[in-house]
C-alpha cells in the first residue's frame with residue numbers, strides 16, 4: 001500500500017505562512033518578496049518594482065531580505081506541523097522553493113523561533129548597560145552557522161568604529177543615496193498608511209559607531225559572494241535575530257556601509273574576517289521598547305491568492 005501524497009495547503013494555511021513572511025526584516029522595509037503557491041510547493045519570488053540603486057545597486061540586500069523571509073516561511077511551515085524541504089533556486093525571480101511534506105510535530109526550538117517572528121523588530125537605540133552572558137552570545141552566534149556561512153564576533157572594535165565613521169561621512173555627502181533614503185522613509189510621503197517605509201528614528205552611523213564598544217556585535221560572512229550566498233546570509237541573519245528575540249534580546253542590522261566600493265574587502269582584512277561580510281548585527285538587552293514597523297497588505301504578498309493583487 002502506498003502512502004497518500006502530502007495534502008495541499010488550504011487558504012487559511014497560506015494566510016498563516018504569508019503573515020509570518022510579511023514580518024521578516026527587509027532593506028528599507030521594502031518587503032521585496034512574494035509567494036507563489038502550487039499545491040504543496042511554495043515559491044519565494046523577488047517582487048518586481050523594488051529597486052534601491054544607491055543603497056543596493058546589485059540587489060544584494062534584496063536577496064538578504066528574501067533569505068530572512070525564507071527562514072520565516074520555513075518556520076511557519078514547521079509550526080503548522082508539516083515537514084518541509086527548502087531548495088535554493090538561482091533563477092531570475094524565484095529564489096527558493098519550499099516543498100511541504102507530511103505531518104510532523106515542530107521541534108521546541110522551531111516553535112520558539114516561530115513565536116519570536118512577531119516579537120522581532122529593529123531596535124536601533126542604545127541597549128541596557130548589561131553584558132550578555134557568554135553562553136547566550138555563543139548560542140545566538142551559533143544559530144546562524146550554516147554551510148558556507150560564518151558568524152563571528154569581531155575583534156578590533158576601534159578599527160570597526162573608524163571604518164563605519166568614514167562610511168557615514170561618505171554616505172552623508174551622497175545626495176542620491178540620501179534622496180533614496182528619503183523616498184523610503186515613512187513619514188516623508190505618508191506611506192505609513194499603506195504599510196511601507198522605515199520609521200524615521202534611525203540614528204546615523206556616527207552615532208552607531210560611537211556605541212559599538214558597549215554593544216554585542218556579530219558579522220555574518222560567506223565563503224563566496226554569489227546570489228545563493230546572499231540568500232543564505234539573510235536566512236542566517238534571521239535565525240540569529242529570532243534566537244536573540246527568543247532570549248529576550250533586541251537588535252538591529254547594518255548593511256549600508258557595506259555597499260561602499262572596497263568597504264567589504266577592507267573590513268574583511270582589517271578585522272581578519274573568515275569570509276565576505278554580508279551584514280553586521282548589533283544586539284543587547286532593551287533599555288526602552290521599540291515599536292513595530294508597518295507592513296504591506298498580505299494580498300500583495302500572495303498575488304495569485306484569493307485576496308491577491310499585483311504590485
Ligand SMILES: Cc1cc2nc3c(=O)[nH]c(=O)nc-3n(C[C@H](O)[C@H](O)[C@H](O)COP(=O)(O)O)c2cc1C
Pocket residue numbers: 023024025026027028029030061062064065068120121122123124197198199202252253254255256257292293
Ligand atoms: C538586508 C537588510 C539590510 C538592512 N540594512 C539596514 C541598515 O543598514 N540600517 C538600519 O538601520 N536598518 C537596516 N535594516 C533593517 C530594516 O530597515 C528593517 O528590517 C525594516 O525597516 C523593517 O523593520 P523591522 O525590522 O522593525 O521589522 C536592514 C534589513 C535587512 C533585511
